[in-house]
Amino acid sequence: MATIDRQATTLALAHALSAAERGLAVIPLSRTKLPALRSPHRDDPDPDPTSPPCHGACGRFGHGVYDASTDPRRIRALFAAAPWATGYGIACGLDPHRLIGIDLDTKSGTDSSAALRELALRHLFTIPETVVVLTPSGGRHLWLTGPPDVVVPNSASRLAPGIDIRGAGGYLVGPGSRTEHGVYGTAPGTAQLAPAPCPRELLRLLTPPPRTHHRAPPATGQHGQGLVQFVLAAHEGQRNTRLFWAACRAYENGMGPELTTALVEAAVRTGLTEREARSTIASASRMTFPRPGPPENDTTPRTARP
Known part of the structure; x- marks a missing residue:
């Protein structure tokens, strides 16, 4: 308890x-x-x-x-x-502010602040004065606002190593919160500021290009579409679990290979990388159709698979 x-x-x-x-x-x-x-x-x-x-x-x-x-x-x-x-x-992502959080992490071993400055120089934008929340680990959360017609997804290190984005369906730890590692607080001089509008060029980087919608293969039918929607509904903390569950059901119903592309695309839209998504689906395939074991009279030592 x-x-x-x-x-x-x-x-x-x-x-x-x-x-x-x-x-x-x-x-x-x-x-x-x-x-x-x-x-x-x-x-x-x-x-x-x-x-x-x-x-x-x-x-x-x-x-x-x-x-x-x-x-x-x-x-x-x-x-x-x-x-x-x-x-x-x-x-994040709710009216009236439609908050976007830029999480500059320090645990990845990279200088995320320098990475953000490099992005700003390369894409010609400036981070405006805004609310800055200091994390117990030495990181920073920058608060920005987005326009009403743009949905910014959550992502982890997609923009650059050590830079996570909190958008629609995500949340930021509020200043004054106490965690296992310490207390979150606002940086001096920023507590009374209003979250500043996200620069247009940065907003473009945060918003993935529209995906081409492909009709699901006929073999997947309504059940396959339901599995894809199940993955799309995942929020942080559920993404791998939901993808694994959906992939297992797809393979059990004989439509794993046909549905793989759609499941990967759905997982990427929730914030997973394509590599993570394909690895999870491959694990589901192995779990659903395990490799046959050695014959009962075969006593040759085997190397355990991870």
């Missing part, structure tokens, strides 16, 4: 309510920076891939970023349901 730090929870709630006053939708987070409330569907039987994900339609808490709100009463109710919460997350 989670340890309850009532003082940390009280401070997190106060910071969350303050953020909500600025029009930022929030959810409670645990010390691990994950949503504090578990999914109410965790004990449900295997989900039907043809059914749309709940996203809170059931009326219960525990749907991650889809619980996010600016309503003080709802926020208090969320924190009351998660008394172990020590932080809060700010949902």
Whole structure:
């Protein structure tokens, strides 16, 4: 059971309510920076891939970023349901700010700030003065806003090594949150700033080019489309699991090879790299159709496969 730090929870709630006053939708987070409330569907039987994900339609808490709100009463109710919460997350991509988070990481062994400066020089844009949140590990979160007609997806190191993007369906750890590694806080002189508009050239880099939509092969039918939609509905923390589950079902139903391209494209749209997606699908193929073992009378030592 989670340890309850009532003082940390009280401070997190106060910071969350303050953020909500600025029009930022929030959810409670645990010390691990994950949503504090578990999914109410965790004990449900295997989900039907043809059914749309709940996203809170059931009326219960525990749907991650889809619980996010600016309503003080709802926020208090969320924190009351998660008394172990020590932080809060700010949902990205929502009106009125349509927040975009530029996460400059320090754990990758690369200088992400230098990488961003290099991108700015190469593509002729300037990062404006905006809210900057300092992370306990020494990283920085830059807050920018996007236009209403552009959806910025989440990504990890796609823009450059060590630069993660928090867009629609993602969230940023809010300043004042306490985690296992320390407290998040705003950089001096930025707390009262409004998130600045994202420069046009940077926004172009953050938005993947429109994909050509290919008709699913006839053999996949409605079930295949349902598996693809199941993967597309994944948010951070679910992407590999959902892709693996969908790929297993595809191979079990004899349409794994035909559906691979569509599943890879769907996984990439959720934030996985193509290499990660293909590796997960290959694992599903091996799991569904394992290689035959040696004959029973064969005693030759075998090297274990990972």
